[in-house]
Amino acid sequence: MDLEHVTRQVFWNVSLVWFFYTLSALAVLAFATGAYRNVSIWLKGWTGERLKNVSQSLSRVLTDGALNRKIFRGDFAAGIMHLCIMWGFIVLFIGTVLLTIHNDIVPFLFGYTYLIYSFVLDIAGVVMLTGVVLALVRRYVVKARPMHSLLDDGVILALLVVIGITGFTLEGLRLEALKPAVDDWSPIGALFARFLDSGLGGAKAWHGSLWWLHAALSLALVVYIPLSKLFHMFAAPANIYLSAEEPAVVTLEEREKLVGDFNQAQMVSLDACTKCNRCENACPSRASGEPLSPRGFVLNMKGYAKEKYGFRARFDARAKEAAAASQVGDAIEDDAGWWCTTCRACVEQCPVSISPMDVIRETRVSMMAEGRKVPPTIRDMLRTMSKYNNPWESGGSKRAAWRKNLEAKDFSQGDEAEVCYWISCVASGDVRNQEVAKAFISILRHAGVSFAHLGKEEGCCGEFVKRLGEDGLFEAIVEGNFGVFADFGISKMVTTSPHCYHTMKRDYPPLRDKLRIENAPQLEPKHHTEFIAELIAGGKLTFSRRVEKRVTFHDPCYIGRHDGLYEQPRQILRAIPGVEVVEMERSRENSFCCGGGGGRMWLESTGDERMAELRAREAAKTKADILVTACPFCMSNLHDAVKTAGFADVMEVKDIAELVAEAVVSATAYEEV
């Protein structure tokens, strides 16, 4: 046999080839129509700002898209499964395209080229089938994790399995019937050929019928792609690219000119969802038995978008009318959006970079503007906030009086200092958190930091106002605060609240520029864990007492997942003599929210067990003496939960500043603060 001329006889044993071409053309047309619909819905979102860092976005697509980095995280088997299906599918698809080129345009699959081609495709087929079988077993047999299976999950896997197996069977039958001299480069096909009955001359006949089945199913799959979650093969990489940066701040003024419910990246993200359910499994609200599922929410919004902007709304008069009237708030059941703590666990988990958290916030913005669906407790708090610039009380005179008692320098009284200590609303109003403020002040004194607080001029940072979607109020707060900062020449800022810290770091600067606030300083906010860690590293803090305690650290969402401060608190804890640090089952990026973020301090749980209690239980498992945190909301919730969950006798809740203060300051000095 002349190796040079080895090749595939395309359409061997296939009659009515023209019919296949017709079908293929129709399938491609159907695919294009579906894809056009999906993309046109994406374009109904408003245009976000241009990405600033294209290369970073592209490298994200490579790691998270091509290499499935985040699918592997925490679930190696899932990674293998998906990587197999994905790359098997891609290679087989390329193979089909190459074959079409070879057959209809430029014949090039001869000799070694063909043999390698044949070999690679054989392997790709096996790889894909392996992945699909793994998927079937995980989803339907071992139920690897709580999943939410719908019809299309089964249909897709079944199609892939049948297409794969019929493909190999066809190859086997062809090899069996033709008995080519060189067939060893199709090892799997050859394997199939060996198993197929060679005694019957029927191989050829079987091949003829099976070929049409294989072709029909393959074309059906093509048609099905834009209609099912399979479209994520386009939407997911697109979303990974578009979501590599946080969504840009949209000012109220800008928003008034925008049409639509979401930005384009968010519209893409709705189609990127494959219902893998990792977000739901990580969602603390879900875990506590509340009606929110991030996955459910995203798919709900996808349905809403299809209904509002899909073909039917464009061509059917009645659907058009309904679509025009439909509002995002009406599509949400059980007030699901308000349950989100904005803890970012779902974002962290999503393999394709969807942010259910941001999608939810966007719907909150719509509902805020309309007003009807805002829960009463949140409504009342926002009213208080807009009147008094703090969420807890109307007057603010008590806060001012308490702050005066701190006997620290006070900008509002004409004192001057390098660093502004932003006390925060919770630490000013809540008795337990007031202790934290005192401890932190004692640390600042000990380290000789030149600091002052804002006294009666400190209002609210507005963080949860922003999370709740009341962007107008947030802007007013930011403008007011920048005015105060400008008045006192403040740029260096330290706070014990991750929420104040985060919003000043991430939300304030873009608003400062967009709102063109005059004389507004460039803020340099630091969280106290960051600040204390630096003091320790700089030798400013000397520990004079041992704290012989076993402690575990609860990562607050807003310094952890939102800002990546995982190391600083641990460095501090390790620096304190005597402290033994143990980790909870879920820590760092997997940390489990206390339930205080996203405005949830004003929305009572209807769940079975409060998030903070679930967390307290987890902490108790470590046998720690102290559950350490670094956030006033966490403190408030966990302090309460440790009691209600029955661990008050074995475990204390402390802020990291309190632990540090104990170790650096003599007992009497601490009391004097």
Added chain:
Amino acid sequence: MKEILVLAEHRKGELRDITLDLLARGQQLADKLRAQQAEGELTAVVLGQDVGTFADTLSSYADRVLVVEEEAMRAFNSDAYQEALAHLIKQRRPAITLIGHTAFGIDLAPALATSLDAALATDCIEVDVEGGAFTAVRPAYGGKARMSVLLRGDVRIATIQSGSAPSPSPRATRGEIVSIDSPLAGEIAYKKFLEYADTSAGEIDITQSDIVVAVGRGIGDPKNIPIVEDLASALGGVLACSRPVVDKKWLPKARQVGISGKTVQPKLYLAVGISGAFQHVSAIKGANMVVAINKDPKAPIFRVADYGIVGDLFTVVPALREKILKAKSGK
């Protein structure tokens, strides 16, 4: 200008307590008029159907009781009352007419005053007369301030806040009862009373009670809740609770006091075993008096309490209840 007219208030076959407040206030004014200008008398007016027994009762407190009986006034109807009362006031030209500042008086008095071109002072806690000039003191700014006002002209009406006057004592000699023909032409067609409805049937509304006794996490176990419940009933108040108690499903949500529960403004808020987290205390700011019982002297509830007892609720609460019952039965 010698007569003080007082409108009796009754509902569902019972004379309402406000009537006694009005009679007491009316008596004071009548006495003052007598002292200042030698003439002063108190006349009670009762409007309705089958109100003879009310007239009897009222006659012990007034010089005269005017009775107008009319089917259209069987249940309170402000328009029917307005017509009848306007007729009497025009006829008798009293120095002042006193009506209760109740759901009934709030509906009646303003339109009545307008129809008579009278001066009306509402929600009065004091009414005084000096040299023929009537003045009233009434709350403003949610009770944080008070205003004294002069009622201009010679037709005057005041609605009186309930509980603002001491109870009157019955007279030795009863006043006369005068029956007056109804001036009403018949039914009031544009306003029809249909029925009463009890909203608190089923679920309790803790915001409506003057005394709220709230239990917190300090109770420890749901089986201990009756200890506090008994204290609440001894005080004639309702049992409420803080969030943890609802979270544990020991009491229904309707009883929860807090930002996410009910905001209450009782006369007395008695917090038992409640530490006083800010979510809780901000919902009791409207209480006139806050009393706290807690074993932790540092519990923040003591910062908002007018009176506090530091001690174990399991000993304090039963002792308190016993003393309350004793004090009540002693009177």
Added chain:
Amino acid sequence: MNIVVCVKRVPDLAEAEIVVDRSEKGIETEDLVFDINEWDNYAVEEAVLLKESIGGTVTAISLGEEDSEEVLRRGLAVGADNAILLNDRAFDGGDAFATAKALAAAIERNPFDLILTGAQAADDGYAQVGATLAEMLGIPHATLVTGLEIDGNVARVHRELEAGLEEILDVRLPAVLTIQTGINEPRYVSIAGIRRVARREIEVLGAKDLGLSGDEVGAAGSRLEMQRLFVPPATQKGEILEGSVDVTTEKLVSIFASKGWLA
């Protein structure tokens, strides 16, 4: 259905410290925060809910100075179609009667089916304007309304009585209903919502526009003459009762008794 809703701008009193000014007839407003009167807030919501369910227009009307525009704007943001501000120095110092007089004159200029007001205002607390207005317009009224259904030209209303009791009655329209808190859940009014109506025109009328003379309105047209505003002496706060359980509970009981709670 043409609905008119009367609103008032009042100081927020929850934690405000009231300081009487030097005239002894008003208060120092510098440190106070102002907002729509809470009862009126429910009235506006009720008006807009009615409009949303049975159609029609809502006109918000307020008597006050220029800054009362903010509560009218709030009304527009909730869903009112028109807003009228009665602003004139001649209106100053008016009691409920004088206020109702001006409101009646303004409302009478256009056809109406239903007028809603708050049951009372947080500042002067008269609970009087609504029913007075009804009498001036010669139409029926119901006060302290906690439930409302419109059927043709009849309003079925629930009136709040004492101790959890309500009375249900039918009132023929046009009528004035004074709205009690809790009748609905007023929607949130966002900054974005206020901004949306920022450019809507608010009609401003003075006494002359209403055909009223200076002595019919304001202090001159009032039936009550304010003599003095004062703050009653405050009670001392916070006493921890000392002693044994027997002593402390005894002290508490005598405090309760002195308040008349053990009668």
